[in-house]
Structures are given as structure tokens and as C-alpha cells.
Amino acid sequence: MEDLGTVTTVLTASQQHDATRALVADLERVTEADASRRRRAEYSSDASNYRVVPEVVTFPRSTDEVEAILSVAREHGAPITSRGAGTSCAGNAVGPGVVIDFSRHLDAIGAIDPEARTAVVQPGVVMSSLQVAAQPFGLWFGPDPSTKNRATLGGMIGNNACGPHALAYGRTADNVRELDVVDGAGRRFTAGSGRGSLDPVPGLDRLVSANLATIRTELGRFTRQVSGYSLEHLLPEKGTNLARMLVGTEGTLVTVLGATVDLVPLPSTPVLVVLGYADMPAAADAVVPLTALGGGRPGGAGRPLAVEGMDARLVDVVRRHVGSVPDLPRGAGWLFCEVSGVDQAEALANAAALVAVSDCLDSMIVTDPAQSAALWRIRADGVGLAGRTPSGAPAWPGWEDAAVPPENLGAYLRDFDALLDSYGVEGLPYGHFGDGCIHVRIGLPLDRPADAGVFERFMVDAARLVGSYGGSLSGEHGDGRARSGLLDRMYSAEARELFAQVKGLFDPEDTLNPGVIVDPAPITADLRRPAAIPLGHRGFAFRHDDGDLTKAVHRCVGVGKCRADNGAAGGFMCPSYQATGDERNVTRGRARVLQELANGTLVRGFDDPAVAESLDLCLSCKACGRDCPAGVDMAAYKAEVTYRRYKGRLRPVNHYVLGWLPRWAKLATALPPLAAVANVVLGWAPLRRALFPLLGMDARREMTSFATTRFSRWFARRSGTSPARSVRPSRTPVRDVVLWADSFSENLDPSAAQAMVELLQDAGYTVRVPQQDACCGLTWISTGQLDGAKKRLSRLLDVLGPAAAKGVPIIGIEPSCTAVLRSDLLELLPDDPRSAQVAGAVRTLAELLTDPELGPGEDWRPPADLTGTTVIAQPHCHQHSVMGYEADAALLRRAGADLRQLAGCCGLAGNFGMEKGHYDVSVAVAGNALLPALAEAPEGALYLADGYSCRTQAEQLAGVRGRSLAQVLMAQ
Numbered sequence: 001m002e003d004l005g006t007v008t009t010v011l012t013a014s015q016q017h018d019a020t021r022a023l024v025a026d027l028e029r030v031t032e033a034d035a036s037r038r039r040r041a042e043y044s045s046d047a048s049n050y051r052v053v054p055e056v057v058t059f060p061r062s063t064d065e066v067e068a069i070l071s072v073a074r075e076h077g078a079p080i081t082s083r084g085a086g087t088s089c090a091g092n093a094v095g096p097g098v099v100i101d102f103s104r105h106l107d108a109i110g111a112i113d114p115e116a117r118t119a120v121v122q123p124g125v126v127m128s129s130l131q132v133a134a135q136p137f138g139l140w141f142g143p144d145p146s147t148k149n150r151a152t153l154g155g156m157i158g159n160n161a162c163g164p165h166a167l168a169y170g171r172t173a174d175n176v177r178e179l180d181v182v183d184g185a186g187r188r189f190t191a192g193s194g195r196g197s198l199d200p201v202p203g204l205d206r207l208v209s210a211n212l213a214t215i216r217t218e219l220g221r222f223t224r225q226v227s228g229y230s231l232e233h234l235l236p237e238k239g240t241n242l243a244r245m246l247v248g249t250e251g252t253l254v255t256v257l258g259a260t261v262d263l264v265p266l267p268s269t270p271v272l273v274v275l276g277y278a279d280m281p282a283a284a285d286a287v288v289p290l291t292a293l294g295g296g297r298p299g300g301a302g303r304p305l306a307v308e309g310m311d312a313r314l315v316d317v318v319r320r321h322v323g324s325v326p327d328l329p330r331g332a333g334w335l336f337c338e339v340s341g342v343d344q345a346e347a348l349a350n351a352a353a354l355v356a357v358s359d360c361l362d363s364m365i366v367t368d369p370a371q372s373a374a375l376w377r378i379r380a381d382g383v384g385l386a387g388r389t390p391s392g393a394p395a396w397p398g399w400e401d402a403a404v405p406p407e408n409l410g411a412y413l414r415d416f417d418a419l420l421d422s423y424g425v426e427g428l429p430y431g432h433f434g435d436g437c438i439h440v441r442i443g444l445p446l447d448r449p450a451d452a453g454v455f456e457r458f459m460v461d462a463a464r465l466v467g468s469y470g471g472s473l474s475g476e477h478g479d480g481r482a483r484s485g486l487l488d489r490m491y492s493a494e495a496r497e498l499f500a501q502v503k504g505l506f507d508p509e510d511t512l513n514p515g516v517i518v519d520p521a522p523i524t525a526d527l528r529r530p531a532a533i534p535l536g537h538r539g540f541a542f543r544h545d546d547g548d549l550t551k552a553v554h555r556c557v558g559v560g561k562c563r564a565d566n567g568a569a570g571g572f573m574c575p576s577y578q579a580t581g582d583e584r585n586v587t588r589g590r591a592r593v594l595q596e597l598a599n600g601t602l603v604r605g606f607d608d609p610a611v612a613e614s615l616d617l618c619l620s621c622k623a624c625g626r627d628c629p630a631g632v633d634m635a636a637y638k639a640e641v642t643y644r645r646y647k648g649r650l651r652p653v654n655h656y657v658l659g660w661l662p663r664w665a666k667l668a669t670a671l672p673p674l675a676a677v678a679n680v681v682l683g684w685a686p687l688r689r690a691l692f693p694l695l696g697m698d699a700r701r702e703m704t705s706f707a708t709t710r711f712s713r714w715f716a717r718r719s720g721t722s723p724a725r726s727v728r729p730s731r732t733p734v735r736d737v738v739l740w741a742d743s744f745s746e747n748l749d750p751s752a753a754q755a756m757v758e759l760l761q762d763a764g765y766t767v768r769v770p771q772q773d774a775c776c777g778l779t780w781i782s783t784g785q786l787d788g789a790k791k792r793l794s795r796l797l798d799v800l801g802p803a804a805a806k807g808v809p810i811i812g813i814e815p816s817c818t819a820v821l822r823s824d825l826l827e828l829l830p831d832d833p834r835s836a837q838v839a840g841a842v843r844t845l846a847e848l849l850t851d852p853e854l855g856p857g858e859d860w861r862p863p864a865d866l867t868g869t870t871v872i873a874q875p876h877c878h879q880h881s882v883m884g885y886e887a888d889a890a891l892l893r894r895a896g897a898d899l900r901q902l903a904g905c906c907g908l909a910g911n912f913g914m915e916k917g918h919y920d921v922s923v924a925v926a927g928n929a930l931l932p933a934l935a936e937a938p939e940g941a942l943y944l945a946d947g948y949s950c951r952t953q954a955e956q957l958a959g960v961r962g963r964s965l966a967q968v969l970m971a972q
Helices: 013-028 037-042 063-076 127-137 153-159 204-210 212-218 242-246 280-285 287-291 312-322 344-356 369-385 406-423 451-468 480-489 493-506 549-553 575-580 587-599 609-615 623-627 634-646 653-657 661-668 672-682 685-695 711-719 743-747 751-762 778-782 786-805 815-828 833-841 845-850 877-883 886-894 919-926 930-935 948-958 965-969
Strands: 002-004 007-009 056-058 080-083 098-101 109-113 118-121 176-183 188-191 254-262 271-277 306-311 333-339 362-366 430-432 437-439 736-739 766-768 870-873 898-901 942-944
Touching (some): 013 063, 063 080, 127 153, 271 280, 280 406, 287 306, 306 312, 306 369, 344 362, 362 369, 406 451, 451 480, 549 634, 587 609, 634 786, 711 743, 778 815, 786 833, 815 833, 845 965, 886 898, 942 965
Parallel strands (some): 056 098, 870 942
Antiparallel strands (some): 118 254, 271 333, 306 430
């Protein structure tokens, strides 16, 4: 559309194309702009149900560039959407026209003033980064949403984000002092409070004065009334605070360039109190007496800092997916309350006072930080798993953020459960009970276009229900596209007209996030899911997604945990994003491109260049398979997509070189002299510089060395017979085990396998090694050569199947190969009954040695005494994702090690770091954790890495030789 005064003309497709090209060209003159189909796909959705494709995405590096972007957009009449981490559940962060990504470059923290307790931030600052910067001053930012490790301050300001501790410290609006903004008319000003604060927006003062009654009666009725515009802050009795009023306007009135925010003192002695009730509504009924402590004032002495609610449905889901959970007080509904005090004695007194007024069935007071963290982990894990219903069906946002006055919460929850039952759908409610805010994703059908009608009817009924309890459609996520169309169920026509007039004063041309709050589109417009087209499966079975690649890639709902610095919490996702900070290189961005491929929309076909660009820097680390709450497995998707793209076609040459590496290694090590010659020739730098680029490899990499003596030959000499025989234990026999020598351990670096034989003997095991070739096809999988992988796995089942059928433990050496047998095998050969047998029999060394039934017993100790020895352990990504590192850590601590367990990928990732175009990213990933840890290691520290790639990366980049777990425990 082109607006010409009162005349509106419809542009032809050609004219629209020309207009877009002109817009993009003008933007490219003032900032970094990208209008590629891949980039537009990445930014077409957030964490909501909505898909709106922008014309162009921009990445400003300064506030001057932001102003230039806004100016160009106004000249072209293009809509503008501000975006932070893109974790909006309501569709606030998607829009047509121009998207401005503030998170990429505008993430500086300015002055922190400990006296004034303020910080100056750019809108792209991640909230957890602000907490880290403020902590040395004994301060933090009070509101703490669950997405705090990726949510930006700009996004929190846009939504008026809250979190558990908003009960004590207020919403984001209550913690913002000033905003540096540009409105829709291009006026830049500082929004503050007090007399004259409304002057930058002509007519605003008069509009407020003319509507005092509406503002006083309909707005600001309770703390979590976030829906609409919070005009109550403009009242004289509220200090005429324009800055606070602009918080929560979702980018519809102004574009935020910077903010001065308030900081609060860190709680000195937090204590967790868990209260048990008959059910969740009963827990909600008990909230008001708890929050009335301390005079009912936020921050009042004795008043809880947080009151969070959940019930048995959520706990049961966590137990099924995560395993055992800590014991909870008797009941089926719980309140998790945090209290504090000037010292622990006062904190415990406050906890006792809380229990005294709680009317609970049972309670527990927890002072141990580790125990508290384990209990809070139930809620954190539950939040991640709430994207699926208890039965495992997809659950969607939309009605994920309603709030009611806390005194009405119990009654509302009872009626809400009845509403769910009436629609035959499930959800896992939980939330900030102290403030009356409930989060729940609901298993409404959204697979077919016709399902949109069910979604709309449910949303209307839910809005009517929350309105009957004096509640708000949104308690902290904002209205966005999900709820703006329901505001007529919450506000009078006079209030909604007032919102429109305010919008007209700030944004007269309606260019800032149009369709949100004012003049909204129907809530069923632009729904993302209904376009999905089943793709079936060809390589991987996608057993958990009904055999459908489309369902698999649509697991991603955009929560954005892959954008977080997960290393702080022991996670590994997503290494390429941590190295580049680019949405293109994060699991979510890749999933968006694959969703467009599956839907047949922006991306057309498996050989579309957008697909290759998106997947190029995926390390296939598998970390998302464990760390992503939605269960996205991008490594499998990449292999499947690559398989479909190249099936029956000529492949890139490095697929044959690196993808067939086990084959070449087997040839090179057939005779010891041949391996020695190959090592000398391939190690010659001039040859490497000339040859590697032709083979699709980076000449800065060194070629791996081939073993001059295969492991199987070493084992045969040690056992004194053929490799198929065994070596006897050095103590009372425990049992037989099969040691599976993968291609890397057999032909490239046998030292880890050799040490494992010696350690298993020491522990009392009779070690058997199969004589036949036993490649798992790992490199074929990572290069998408799935037919080749299946052939090798089928042969491997012939080798290992008999032992597995007899219940003999099979011990893996290389973690990535072990992970193939534990996970990929079941996806690639799901119909072969031996697959499940072998997968169930495979163990890591540490799993075997710490197993209560299979292990050598508590009296056995590893030969090495590691007391006083620092061990820097780099778990392999595939081990983290599939097997876990808990057993390894326990074994090392049993040996007395001072364990420093790294999080994150080493960066080599098998063939990835060897391929041309990947070297710089590979090194950058290593720089996230591995290289700094090695540089800062104390004298005498050991670098432990069971992964051949992890040892290779450290040796090539830092000159540090790594040892396997067996070598460390054998003191080698």
C-alpha cells in the first residue's frame, strides 16, 4: 500500500518489488541491512504463534544509525519493528517492513553509579550481563524473567517484563528512571518524570487532563495489569512519569535508544520456603496472607521476595523427563517462597513467620544453597518442558500470561481448569502467584487452517473469564498479536479510544509496530503453524515426531535458549552463535529457515542456497538435543537435509575426503610403513597449502596423523593371541566386557584404547575386542551420507549384536561414536531389533565403573591418586548431549581430582573445523571456554578430553596434549 493523503493506492507486484528495492538501497547507505530470503525467514517469527515476514532486517551499530534507519523508513512509509532477543510469546517482535535488531551491536553497559544505584544501558544489553556488571557493587536489576540469560533490556522495556522477584522489586516500569527515545514523528527526547515531562509530545498533557476519570477507573487497578497502555503513570498523583508509561508500549509509540535503570541491593541471606497444599488452587488461596507480611509493601521487612506456584502435573512431567526430583512437602500443589533478612537468623525468623500464616499441609525451610538450587531447578526444568502437554503433544502460547488480582487467583484457577476440560485440551499452569500471574501453554490444535477457529473461540472464552475476575489479558508478556484483538473484552470503548488517541500523538503515520494494541489485526491472522506440509522421512526415522521432518523442525517455538550463554549453567548450546552473535548461526534461526522449507514458503527446495547458508556453520554438536527445551536436534536435521539435497548427485569433495576418513585411515594403516610415509607427506606444509584448498579443507589446519600400529595389532600382541580373544583381569574377575574399537581409536590414536584396556584389567574385567571392522559411520552421518552410514551400522550390528544379546556390556571409547550407538543407531535402523539391544548394552567407561551392578565395587580405586591435581575436563559435545558427564565427574572426584569441567564445544567438531571456510569460527568457538581455561591452568594441571577432536584442537591451537579419562586414571 502507498498512502497519499486520504487516497490509498494498491501497488502492483512489480511496483512493490521496486519500492522494496529502493527501501533496501537507502537503508544500505546508512547501516547494515539484509533483505535476503534466508534473513527474512530468520526474523519472521519470535516465540509466539505468529509469522510475519519483514522486507528487510537491519543491524545498527550506533544510535545515529538507528535514527537514520527510522528516517529512511518514514520516508518510504515502511513499518518499523524493534527487536531484542526475539523471545516474545505474544508476537510483539515480528512485523512487516523494517526490523531493527538491537541485540547484535547495541549492547553496551554505560556508567553504573553505585551511589545513585543506577545503570545506563543500550537496548541490546542482555539482562544477565547487567546483573554480572552490577554484582561487584552489591546490586542487581530487580525484575528477572526466566529468559534473563538472553532477554534484552530493550525487550523487557517493550513488554514491561517482570519475573519472580517483581513481587519485591516491581515490574520493569517501576525500575526505569529515564528513556532516550525517538517517536513515530521522528522527535528524539528524554522521557522522564515530573513537571514538563509531557512537553515533548504536543497535546499529550491536554489528552490526559481530559480523560482523568477513565484513566483512574480502568488503569492501574493491580500490579500485573500490563495489557493496553499504562496511562496511570501520567496522572499527577503518580508523578506524571512518561518514562514509566512508555514501558510496556511494545514499540508502538517510540523506539528506545537507551535507558537509565534503577538497581537494588542483592538479597543478603536468601532462604527458600516450600509450602505444600492439596492442589494448585488451594495454594493460590493462601497467597494473600503471605504477601500481607511486612505490611504488604514491596520490600517490606518479612515480606517474601518471591512466591511461585506449581502443581503435581508439572512435577510429574519433570520427573518423567529429567529423572528423580528432590522431595517436596506433602501435597499436590506447592508455593516456592523466597525470604531474606539482614542475617540468617532474621531470614529464618521470617521463614517461620511465613509458615505460620500459610495454612499449608506441610512445609520445608531450606538454607543450603545447593539444596535450594536443586528445588528451584524443578521449576526451571518444568518451564522448559511446558512447551509440551503432559501427554507429549505440542502446547502453544497465546493465553500464556493472564493475571488476576491475587485475592481472586484460586477461584480463577478452578474455573480455568474447567475451561480447559470443556475444550478437551491440556496445559501445565505455573506462575508468579504472589502477583496473580499464570503462565500456561495449551495443547490447542493448530495443525490445520480450520483449527484457527477453535483457537479463537478458546481465546475469547478465556478473555471473558479473566475479565470476570477483574484481571488482565497479559501480566508481563504484553498484548502483541495474540491479545491486542481481545482488548475489547477488558477495556471500555472510551479506554480503547484513548489508547488510539495516544498512539496518534506519538505515531501519527502508524509506522511503529502497527497492528499491536491499537487497530489490531484478528488474533487468527498470521498464525505460523497452519501452513506446515508433511515431509515424511527418508534417512532418520524421527521416531518422536511421527516420522515427519516437518513436525521435527517445527519443534522450535522460538524460546531462544540457544541464544543464551548456556556455559554458565553447564550447557553447550549453541557454539556457532556464541562465536558470531548472528541469528543465522543459532539453532532457532536455522529452524526458522527449515520451517520455511517444510512449509514451501520463503525457502523452496532442499537445494535452495538459503538452506546451505543457514546450515553451513552448524557444528553438528548435538547440544541442542539436550539443552533445547523443545527438543530440537539440529545435527539430525542438518544430516537429513544434506542427505536429501545430494542423494543421487555429486557431492562437495570434502564429503569424500573427510566423510570417508575411516576408509582412508584403514588403508593408510594397513602396513606400518605406509602410515609413516603418509604422515610425513601430509605433514609437509607446502603440499598441505597446495592440496587442502582443492580438497575443500583449510590449509591452516594440520592433517591428522595415522597410527603406525593399529590398536587391534597392539591388543593381539598384548593378549598373546588373536584380537578376537581376551586379556585377563589383574584382580578377581568381575565380568566380561566387549571393548569396541571405533575407527578413530583403531587407526588414528590408539592410546586412549590402550589405556582403557589396562584400566579395565585393573578393575577386574576380562576384556574382549572384536576382530571384525567396526565403524559406526559417524563421518558419513555428519556429512549427510546416510545410506553409507546405514550400511556400516548394519555391519556393526553383525559384530556387536551377539554380545548385546547375551547381556555383555559394550564399552565405547570415542564419545561421538558411542553416541551414535546410543542415539543415531535407533533413528537410522529403527526396525532392526538388534539396534535397541546394542544401544541398551553400550556404556561409557565411567558409566561402567560407577554402575552399582556392573561396576567393580566400592572397594576399587583407580590406580592414579589425583589428590591435589587440577583436571581441566572438556566433555565431548555428543557425550554431553547423549550420555552425560555425571559418571565421569564422579569417578574423577573419587580419585581425588580438583575437577574443572568446561562447558561448550572445543570448536573442531570432527570434520567441521577442517573444512574450508570454518577455521576462524572454529578458533572463535575454542576461545569461548577451552583456550582461556588452558591459558589460565595452574602448573601441573592435566587436560582431559576423551574426544579425539577435542584433543586435536587443543594440541593444534594451544600446544597442549590431552589425555583420555583412562589415561588420567592410569597416571599415564
